[in-house]
């Protein structure tokens with residue numbers, strides 16, 4: 001299927017309205033290009049400064065909302081000091097952490113994930129509140145990863161399956177990016193503004209739908225069906241759209 005068909009010929013978003021919008025940005029595959037491994041993402045050198053400038057222009061109404069651990073986001077976006085939500089809505093900087101304490105079974109769950117990855121030759125990413133098994137290096141491993149993580153979620157009900165791009169994650173049950181948007185939108189800097197969410201992945205669809213349902217809009221980055229009404233092809237297009245707002 002051609003990309004236009006997959007995206008329903010959706011248009012590019014309108015310009016950001018600095019006095020009206022609250023801007024929420026996903027990280028992997030959205031602000032930055034997908035890389036072969038989680039630790040191999042390339043951060044454009046001017047990205048943290050551009051986010052800082054845009055956040056100032058929005059009077060603080062900008063946040064990064066990601067499935068990554070918060071510590072990863074702080075590392076990769078060092079220099080940007082604004083609000084960030086990590087672990088698919090479970091942890092945050094700039095507001096009260098949605099999840100005060102990890103589920104008690106976290107260590108046991110992570111040990112199972114690590115052991116499976118080691119014995120099966122898969123890439124394991126340990127996260128603050130869960131973990132991910134990555135099969136990007138060998139997509140034929142998808143089914144075994146899905147079966148293993150489904151069985152694990154049955155045994156550890158405090159965690160939920162979170163499908164990602166060439167990976168399956170286990171995150172704390174009950175936390176999500178749309179929940180994070182609802183919490184962020186109550187903060188003084190965000191309250192009363194029009195929510196604008198940009199994301200690329202299945203993990204972003206609830207947040208894209210939330211923005212659409214709350215008098216704002218979503219921007220789907222890349223191919224695929226989406227609740228978002230707008231579309232941009234690549235992360236570099238999103239970065240250009242953000243930069244245009246601060247150039248005026």
Ligand SMILES: O=P(O)(O)OC[C@H]1O[C@H](O[C@H]2O[C@H](CO)[C@@H](O)[C@H](O)[C@H]2O)[C@H](O)[C@@H](O)[C@@H]1O
Pocket residue numbers: 026027028029033034035036037038039040041065066067068069125127132134136164165166167169201203
């Ligand atoms: O919510 P996001 O910011 O989009 O994060 C979702 C997950 O992204 C990361 O994995 C994905 O990106 C990797 C680097 O490009 C890629 O190698 C992997 O195949 C993708 O699934 C990250 O590693 C996860 O922790 C995030 O939850």
